[in-house]
Amino acid sequence: MFKSDLLNPAYIVSNEEPEAQRPLRSQSASGQLTGHGPGADGPDDRELLQRIVAQDKDALDILYSRYITAVYSMALHMLKQPPLAEEVTQDVFMNIWLKAASFNAERGQPRSWIMSVAHHRVIDVIRSRRRTAQMTDPEGYETLERMPSGEASVENQVQQNLDRERIVRALSSLPENQKQVILLAYFEGYSQSEMAELLSEPLGTVKTRVRLAMQKLRAALQEDDDK
Amino acid sequence: MTTNNGTTRHPFDLLEAFALDALEPEEELAVEVHLEGCGVCAALVGDNLRVAAAMADSVPASSPSPELRQRLLDSVDSIGVEQSQLSVSPRVRVSQRRPSRSWSRVSLALSTRWTRVLAPAIAVLAVVAIVISTVLNVQMSDQMGVVQSENTALRRQLDQSMATTTALASASNTMSQMQGNLQRWQETSYALAQPGNQTMVLSPAAPGVDSRGVLVLSEDGREAVLMASDLEAPRPDSVYHVWLTRGGQWYWAGEMDVDERGWGTMPMKSRDSLLQYDSVQISHGAGADAAMASPAGSSERAEAAAGMVGDLVLVATLR
Numbered sequence: 080m081f082k083s084d085l086l087n088p089a090y091i092v093s094n095e096e097p098e099a100q101r102p103l104r105s106q107s108a109s110g111q112l113t114g115h116g117p118g119a120d121g122p123d124d125r126e127l128l129q130r131i132v133a134q135d136k137d138a139l140d141i142l143y144s145r146y147i148t149a150v151y152s153m154a155l156h157m158l159k160q161p162p163l164a165e166e167v168t169q170d171v172f173m174n175i176w177l178k179a180a181s182f183n184a185e186r187g188q189p190r191s192w193i194m195s196v197a198h199h200r201v202i203d204v205i206r207s208r209r210r211t212a213q214m215t216d217p218e219g220y221e222t223l224e225r226m227p228s229g230e231a232s233v234e235n236q237v238q239q240n241l242d243r244e245r246i247v248r249a250l251s252s253l254p255e256n257q258k259q260v261i262l263l264a265y266f267e268g269y270s271q272s273e274m275a276e277l278l279s280e281p282l283g284t285v286k287t288r289v290r291l292a293m294q295k296l297r298a299a300l301q302e303d304d305d306k
Numbered sequence: 307m308t309t310n311n312g313t314t315r316h317p318f319d320l321l322e323a324f325a326l327d328a329l330e331p332e333e334e335l336a337v338e339v340h341l342e343g344c345g346v347c348a349a350l351v352g353d354n355l356r357v358a359a360a361m362a363d364s365v366p367a368s369s370p371s372p373e374l375r376q377r378l379l380d381s382v383d384s385i386g387v388e389q390s391q392l393s394v395s396p397r398v399r400v401s402q403r404r405p406s407r408s409w410s411r412v413s414l415a416l417s418t419r420w421t422r423v424l425a426p427a428i429a430v431l432a433v434v435a436i437v438i439s440t441v442l443n444v445q446m447s448d449q450m451g452v453v454q455s456e457n458t459a460l461r462r463q464l465d466q467s468m469a470t471t472t473a474l475a476s477a478s479n480t481m482s483q484m485q486g487n488l489q490r491w492q493e494t495s496y497a498l499a500q501p502g503n504q505t506m507v508l509s510p511a512a513p514g515v516d517s518r519g520v521l522v523l524s525e526d527g528r529e530a531v532l533m534a535s536d537l538e539a540p541r542p543d544s545v546y547h548v549w550l551t552r553g554g555q556w557y558w559a560g561e562m563d564v565d566e567r568g569w570g571t572m573p574m575k576s577r578d579s580l581l582q583y584d585s586v587q588i589s590h591g592a593g594a595d596a597a598m599a600s601p602a603g604s605s606e607r608a609e610a611a612a613g614m615v616g617d618l619v620l621v622a623t624l625r
Contacts, residue, residue, distance in 0.1 A: 136382055143375060148367050151374075156365040165370045172378050177385070185345060187352025194359035195325070202327045242363040250364060264328035265361050271328050286319065287545070287561060293322035294543065296357045 124189035131179040139176055142193075150197045157201050157266055167204055171197045198265070205268035249299035257292035260285055316340075316347055318542035325354030332475035339472045493573055494531050498522055508534065511587065511618035517568070519620045521586055527579030534588060534620055537568040544591050544616065548572055550583040562588065583624050591616010 121141065122130075130138035150171050154164040174196055182192050250258055263269045263277070271289060275282040317337050323329050324337045341348050497503075508519035519534035532548060540546060548559040564570035570588075574580065 136379065139382065140375070140379065143378065147375075148369060149362055151370045152365050152368045153362040155368050161370070165374050168370060169374060169378050169381065173381055173385070176382055183348070185348045185352070186341070187355045191352065191355035191359045194362050195355050198358065198362070199327055242360070246360045246364045250361075261326070261361075264323070264326040265358065266365075269328065270330055271323055272330060274328075283561060286323070289326065289328065290319065290322045293325070293354055293357055296360070297353055300357060300360055 124193075125184070128175075128179045128182050128189055131176060139172065142175065143172055146190075146193055149194065153194070153197060154201050157205060157268070163204070167200055168197075171200050174200065202268040209268070245300070245303050246296075249296050249303075252299060253292050253295060257288045257295070260288045261292040261296075264289060316344065316542065318347070318350070321347060321350050322354050325351060325358045332471075332478065335468075336472055336475050336479075339468070490571065490573065494571060497524065497529055497531050497573065500524055506586075506622045506624070508532075508586070508588065508620040508622040511621040515619055517588075517619055519588065519622070521622055523580060527581040528576050530574040530576075530580055532562065532570075532572045532574060532586065532588075534562070534564075534570045535568060537564050537570055537588075537619065538590065539566055539568060540564055540590070546570055546619070547589050547591065547616070548574070549587045549589060550580065551585045551587065552583045557583075559586070581625055585621055585623050587618055587622075588620040589616045589618050 127138040127142045151168045154167045158164045260274055263274050271285050275285045317340055320333055320337050502525035504523045506521045517534055517536045521530055521532050523530045546562040546564050548562050550557045550559050562570045562572040
């Protein structure tokens with residue numbers, strides 16, 4: 080990957096995709112939101128986490144079904160290599176199994192915590208690899224090795240598409256320089272200092288952009304919730 | 307997070323980056339420690355983590371191989387076995403041990419004609435064995451107690467180490483800030499001491515504003531130092547921005563650091579003379595980047611800037 084690629088956030092998230100790939104990418108990587116929200120069937124995520132604390136393997140199995148698509152899709156998108164993404168995904172669910180007791184409802188919803196655990200683990204791998212070698216970016220892996228998600232129901236697929244549209248729309252509304260830093264941070268694992276160096280911008284400017292971008296995304300998502 | 311005068315400072319400016327995993331390790335540690343005791347920041351982090359989690363929805367969906375589920379459950383099983391072995395105390399394990407083959411041999415002996423001769427001896431041996439076992443168990447319990455107290459002591463030491471690390475990280479941040487401030491003051495003092503400087507007074511931009519400020523311009527107008535006092539301390543979600551205006555359009559000039567006393571300073575450098583602009587203004591708000599992202603000089607940019615500028619605080623006419 081070249082530095083010039085990193086400076087172009089469009090390569091990370093784009094609404095424009097080849098027509099031929101649409102069937103493979105027709106649903107979002109959402110964690111099947113309808114499966115654990117209010118009124119959904121089955122136990123909610125908080126209950127599942129409590130049961131996991133009590134070493135209930137069935138609860139982990141249900142949580143796995145709900146979040147595997149979201150966790151694995153993020154890992155694959157960021158790491159680019161399916162075997163590595165699977166390994167990391169397994170680590171993530173093992174961490175959830177071992178550390179479910181550390182979930183703190185004060186810091187948000189279970190979904191936020193689960194995705195945070197996943198993101199943290201993926202970022203660890205990315206930074207560790209960046210220290211040792213450049214990441215490989217095999218061409219064509221999407222069509223050859225990426226499998227479409229087959230676990231979601233039609234209702235969930237619809238919900239996932241809505242979720243994806245919602246966040247893509249919110250990201251698209253950001254000024255380019257704010258979108259750039261937020262994508263570099265979230266999907267490429269760059270710290271604010273690293274971004275300042277990469278973009279040749281003052282650290283304060285990068286910090287301001289990150290803050291403003293997050294505030295705008297938060298407002299946009301809240302606005303959607305209120306509708 | 308603690309300030310020099312011992313009061314708690316909320317790390318509001320770090321919470322968004324914390325949710326994105328974009329902080330430096332020492333900053334992340336400091337935020338983690340702070341969150342343990344601050345519900346306000348924990349709630350804000352919750353909001354930011356929700357945004358970060360939503361970011362994951364933007365990637366195309368994929369599924370791993372079906373075998374992954376079984377591999378995970380197998381791993382859980384293997385860990386479960388290890389944990390159950392670790393969680394059984396030595397004493398319990400001894401008591402639950404199945405009879406060994408030597409016990410079978412004793413049973414066989416009891417059925418022989420030597421039973422009557424050996425029985426008392428075996429009974430004595432059994433009593434002795436029970437006594438020894440009891441003593442050993444007591445010793446083992448004592449040792450367990452010692453191990454537990456050592457464990458507690460180690461945990462305490464670990465907590466102290468964590469606190470020390472956090473304090474060091476905080477001290478390191480403070481040192482960096484002090485170095486930055488010192489350098490800024492050197493530059494400012496140097497600029498202020500130049501002959502031929504012009505001084506312009508900034509006036510309150512609205513009734514009720516008690517702030518004051520001056521702009522010291524170099525002779526050619528390309529360098530300046532902006533200083534303001536009696537400003538309100540910045541709110542958690544906002545900053546002070548400096549703007550230059552010309553022909554009704556707004557240009558973001560930078561963010562002014564304002565300390566807890568309401569004192570702010572910002573050195574300014576420009577390729578062109580600042581005297582080409584109509585005015586310099588200081589506002590309290592957020593969103594300067596939105597204005598900067600619009601095409602230079604466009605009406606959209608002017609509209610964006612006007613919409614994001616926030617509350618105007620001080621203004622000075624430049625020409």
